[in-house]
Amino acid sequence: MKIGLLGYGKMGKTIENIALNRQHDIALKVDKDTESYNLDGIDVAIDFSTPDAAVDNILKCFSHNVPVISGTTGWLQHYDEVIALCKEREGSFLYASNFSLGVNIFFELNKTLSKLMANLPEYTISMEEIHHTQKLDAPSGTAISLAEDIIKNSKYGTWTLDAAKPKELYIDAKRIADVPGTHEVTYKSSVDTISIKHTAHNREGFALGAVIAAEWIAGKKGVFTMKDVLNIG
Numbered sequence: 001m002k003i004g005l006l007g008y009g010k011m012g013k014t015i016e017n018i019a020l021n022r023q024h025d026i027a028l029k030v031d032k033d034t035e036s037y038n039l040d041g042i043d044v045a046i047d048f049s050t051p052d053a054a055v056d057n058i059l060k061c062f063s064h065n066v067p068v069i070s071g072t073t074g075w076l077q078h079y080d081e082v083i084a085l086c087k088e089r090e091g092s093f094l095y096a097s098n099f100s101l102g103v104n105i106f107f108e109l110n111k112t113l114s115k116l117m118a119n120l121p122e123y124t125i126s127m128e129e130i131h132h133t134q135k136l137d138a139p140s141g142t143a144i145s146l147a148e149d150i151i152k153n154s155k156y157g158t159w160t161l162d163a164a165k166p167k168e169l170y171i172d173a174k175r176i177a178d179v180p181g182t183h184e185v186t187y188k189s190s191v192d193t194i195s196i197k198h199t200a201h202n203r204e205g206f207a208l209g210a211v212i213a214a215e216w217i218a219g220k221k222g223v224f225t226m227k228d229v230l231n232i233g
């Protein structure tokens with residue numbers, strides 16, 4: 001498969017190694033200095049760029065009829081318009097806030113736990129996410145996905161980064177050098193604490209999931225999620 005890497009930073013380079021090991025060609029590498037790029041002959045594009053660049057990259061793939069998967073976070077205020085354009089242009093698109101198998105299992109655990117806790121208002125829920133200091137967005141896309149699933153089954157109407165808003169689900173977004181990505185959800189009452197936690201040890205799980213998703217979407221049309229790829233949940 002000929003892969004185009006839209007974004008060739010920490011994730012783009014990790015994806016390149018895994019894709020080459022799985023016998024794919026990296027036919028295009030795009031970074032901030034790329035003035036324009038040509039998608040001719042690309043089977044699937046993989047976007048791990050920046051919050052400001054992701055939407056343009058994705059729309060360009062729709063225009064050139066190239067299936068695209070995106071792991072870039074921090075652009076979700078445009079998600080609905082991107083999906084509408086994908087459908088209008090009969091494109092192929094998959095966004096995941098986190099491509100790792102472990103986090104996708106963690107998403108399912110989080111949903112199950114939130115349903116079990118739905119009628120127990122004595123528990124206060126909070127979240128913590130920790131990432132490296134180069135990360136541009138906060139909270140992480142993964143934390144937003146977890147929060148949205150918790151909110152559906154809780155008294156909270158929205159999430160917040162402000163600990164002084166007790167009616168909202170608090171996400172403590174910490175930035176510490178070299179941390180690839182840690183997420184924890186905690187339910188606390190006066191008598192006990194329940195918590196679930198996922199810790200990424202490196203970026204390889206994210207990158208392998210992205211390459212598996214790229215292999216899966218090749219030749220398909222539509223809007224997909226990692227649940228379609230992994231057949232879980």
Ligand SMILES: NC(=O)C1=CN([C@@H]2O[C@H](COP(=O)(O)OP(=O)(O)OC[C@H]3O[C@@H](n4cnc5c(N)ncnc54)[C@H](OP(=O)(O)O)[C@@H]3O)[C@@H](O)[C@H]2O)C=CC1
Pocket residue numbers: 006007008009010011012030031032033048049050051053057070071072073074096097098099100134206
């Ligand atoms: N969904 C998931 O599983 C995961 C998602 N992420 C997300 O992926 C994104 C990238 O992460 P990471 O690789 O760590 O970040 P990096 O900062 O290491 O890489 C970003 C890359 O995007 C490039 N870039 C900047 N502008 C453009 C543009 N207009 N078009 C194409 N590329 C551009 C940068 O170029 P230059 O090098 O020249 O600056 C750089 O190569 C982030 O949003 C992050 O949150 C990260 C890990 C897992």
Ligand SMILES: O=C(O)C1=N[C@H](C(=O)O)C[C@H](O)C1
Pocket residue numbers: 073097098131132135139140141142143180181182206
């Ligand atoms: O920027 C990162 O590094 C990561 N970003 C994703 C997110 O925002 O959730 C996924 C992962 O946690 C690493």
